[in-house]
Amino acid sequence: MTSEHVVLASPLDLFQFSTRLYQLGVMIGAKSVFEMGSAIGYSTIWWARAVGDQGVIYTDGDPKNSAEARRYFDRAEVSGRITGKNGDALELLSEQKQEFDITFNDVDKEHYI
Numbered sequence: 001m002t003s004e005h006v007v008l009a010s011p012l013d014l015f016q017f018s019t020r021l022y023q024l025g026v027m028i029g030a031k032s033v034f035e036m037g038s039a040i041g042y043s044t045i046w047w048a049r050a051v052g053d054q055g056v057i058y059t060d061g062d063p064k065n066s067a068e069a070r071r072y073f074d075r076a077e078v079s080g081r082i083t084g085k086n087g088d089a090l091e092l093l094s095e096q097k098q099e100f101d102i103t104f105n106d107v108d109k110e111h112y113i
């Protein structure tokens, strides 16, 4: 692990955890986030609030999650900031040409601390 990697592992509840993601995004002035495993988009909304226009890529392997997430993005008025992708997050990441200020891995539970 290098200083460029941050591992968030704590007993915080979901709201506290997600607002930490928001704070992290704002603190480093992040403009782009690639989220691996976004489910129904709760954390995605907080990333979108932090980074602004078209800054977040949502990924999930389950299309039902994506459909539900899209409804929440509309309700939270952040749809314009998020690009949704279905499929394996690692494969989708490997297809990206750009660099990201933050890559948030929420699929690989085996390597969580």
Ligand SMILES: C[S@@+](CC[C@H](N)C(=O)[O-])C[C@H]1O[C@@H](n2cnc3c(N)ncnc32)[C@H](O)[C@@H]1O
Pocket: 036, 037, 038, 039, 040, 041, 042, 043, 044, 059, 060, 061, 062, 065, 087, 088, 089, 090, 106, 107
């Ligand atoms: C813990 S949930 C994500 C929660 C979300 N990041 C949040 O905080 O609101 C993990 C999600 O990862 C998705 N997932 C698991 N393996 C995946 C993979 N290889 N590629 C894409 N999505 C995956 C699951 O469908 C599930 O919705």
